[in-house]
Amino acid sequence: MAYFSLIKNLHLATIVLSLALFVLRGAWMIAASPLLQARWVRIVPHVIDTLLLASGIGLAVLIQQYPLVHGWLTAKLLALILYIVLGTIALKRGKTKAQRIAAWIAALLVFGYMVAVAMAHDPFPFGQ
Numbered sequence: 001m002a003y004f005s006l007i008k009n010l011h012l013a014t015i016v017l018s019l020a021l022f023v024l025r026g027a028w029m030i031a032a033s034p035l036l037q038a039r040w041v042r043i044v045p046h047v048i049d050t051l052l053l054a055s056g057i058g059l060a061v062l063i064q065q066y067p068l069v070h071g072w073l074t075a076k077l078l079a080l081i082l083y084i085v086l087g088t089i090a091l092k093r094g095k096t097k098a099q100r101i102a103a104w105i106a107a108l109l110v111f112g113y114m115v116a117v118a119m120a121h122d123p124f125p126f127g128q
Contacts (some may be wrong), residue, residue, distance in 0.1 A: 007058045014052035019111060021045045025091055026104040036091070075123035076114050083110045 009086030021044065028036040037039065060066055060073060067077040086107035117126035 001088075004059075004062050009053035009056050010051065011059055014048050014055060015115070017048045018045065018052050022087065022107070022111070027045045029091055029100055029104065030036065030097070071123045072117050072121045075117050079110050079117065083114065084122075085109050088112060097100065 012089075021041075025041065025045070026035060028041075065073055066074040086103045090100050090104035090107055094103055113125070117123060119125070
């Protein structure tokens with residue numbers, strides 16, 4: 001049980017850090033700040049997101065619930081893929097600033113959906 005608490009706390013902490021950095025990088029993108037090109041900004045989010053994914057996998061194993069078996073984790077996995085695609089468009093691949101801002105806002109909405117799914121353990125956390 002101590003492992004569960006440790007992994008869950010790591011997962012929650014990396015969620016907060018990942019979101020905070022995504023919001024900050026989005027604000028820098030909107031402001032066209034050169035800070036977005038800083039070396040640490042290109043490295044640290046990947047480290048945090050790797051820890052986030054690893055702790056999420058660890059939690060899934062510990063609670064014995066898996067994507068493609070349990071609907072809520074399948075929904076989170078599909079939402080995670082969408083979040084990554086939207087985040088890439090927002091911070092790197094969007095052709096115009098308007099596209100990047102729209103993708104950033106959409107990614108934040110998807111992030112909120114993932115949190116809601118995780119809290120409700122339901123792929124339809126907002127009702128049916």
